[in-house]
Amino acid sequence: xxxxxxxxxxxxxxxxxxxxxxxxxxxxxxxxxxxxxxxxxxxxxxxxxxxxxxxxxxxxxxxxxxxxxxxxxxxxxxxxxxxxxxxxxxxxxxxxxxxxxxxxxxxxxxxxxxxxxxxxxxxxxxxxxxxxxxxxxxxxxxxxxxxxxxxxxxxxxxxxxxxxxxxxxxxxxxxxxxxxxxxxxxxxxxxxxxxxxxxxxxxxxxxxxxxxxxxxxxxxxxxxxxxxxxxxxxxxxxxxxxxxxxxxxxxxxx
Numbered sequence: 001x002x003x004x005x006x007x008x009x010x011x012x013x014x015x016x017x018x019x020x021x022x023x024x025x026x027x028x029x030x031x032x033x034x035x036x037x038x039x040x041x042x043x044x045x046x047x048x049x050x051x052x053x054x055x056x057x058x059x060x061x062x063x064x065x066x067x068x069x070x071x072x073x074x075x076x077x078x079x080x081x082x083x084x085x086x087x088x089x090x091x092x093x094x095x096x097x098x099x100x101x102x103x104x105x106x107x108x109x110x111x112x113x114x115x116x117x118x119x120x121x122x123x124x125x126x127x128x129x130x131x132x133x134x135x136x137x138x139x140x141x142x143x144x145x146x147x148x149x150x151x152x153x154x155x156x157x158x159x160x161x162x163x164x165x166x167x168x169x170x171x172x173x174x175x176x177x178x179x180x181x182x183x184x185x186x187x188x189x190x191x192x193x194x195x196x197x198x199x200x201x202x203x204x205x206x207x208x209x210x211x212x213x214x215x216x217x218x219x220x221x222x223x224x225x226x227x228x229x230x231x232x233x234x235x236x237x238x239x240x241x242x243x244x245x246x247x248x249x250x251x252x253x254x
Contacts, residue, residue, distance in 0.1 A: 002222060003223070005220075005224055007038055008038070008229065010040075012041070014071055015043060015048075017241060020240035020241040020245050021039075021237045022155060023245075024240060025233060026093050029094070029153050030150075036092070036093065037091075037093045037227070038090065038216050040088055042089065043085070046071070046083070046085040047070060047072065047073060048065065048082065048084070049072075049074070049084060050073075050080075051075060051077065051078045051079040051080055052148075060174060061174055068168075074245070074253070075146065076150075077147060077155065081173055083168075083173065086163035087159045092112055092154070093154070094153070094154050100221075108156075110129050113135050115215045115220065116145075116212065119160070119214065119215025119216070120142070121215070122211035123199070125137055125198050127143075137198060138193065140193035143159055145157070145158030145159075161192070164192055166185050170185055
């Protein structure tokens with residue numbers, strides 16, 4: 001019998017809410033109050049998330065973000081600063097001991113990225129996994145991913161770029177040397193791609209969501225069942241928004 005996991009499609013939310021809900025689902029899954037969960041979401045307003053070990057003031061032009069109404073938040077996962085705008089963001093929360101989840105971190109990255117790659121295939125895009133945490137198409141990055149393991153749970157979230165505005169990204173991320181800013185923009189344009197760029201036409205979030213949902217089902221041989229956020233998770237989300245992701249001390253802790 002095909003195993004059923006929970007599927008959440010939570011729409012466009014603030015950076016603090018998105019990161020708080022990911023952590024709340026992790027907690028709920030750790031005490032088996034919810035099954036393995038795959039969630040798709042967007043960011044409203046646009047946002048920058050920085051890795052757990054980064055410094056917000058060193059990575060982000062905070063004044064520019066305020067001018068442009070762009071959220072900033074620290075993730076509980078590692079990795080670099082990410083500008084979130086025209087993309088599908090996914091998260092998967094699953095027990096470390098689940099038979100479908102490799103114990104080895106590199107292999108678990110590859111397995112989860114395999115689901116994303118199958119989703120891209122479903123919209124006509126061939127891609128490959130580039131360890132440790134990127135997916136590339138035509139030798140250009142189309143997806144970045146980050147993972148953490150807490151309370152015997154694997155949480156991985158990542159982006160699937162639908163479109164990318166490199167100039168805007170460099171307006172809000174700090175550049176080490178303004179003199180080479182234009183060269184850096186050109187370099188990123190050569191190294192990063194998007195679904196709309198590859199396909200040559202616009203694809204809607206819902207279309208991509210359907211394709212990605214099938215990709216996760218195919219990779220893990222499971223059925224994703226539309227679910228709801230539990231009252232327990234809603235309470236934790238509010239708590240984490242207030243105490244953590246919406247808190248200056250958390251976001252500026254380094």
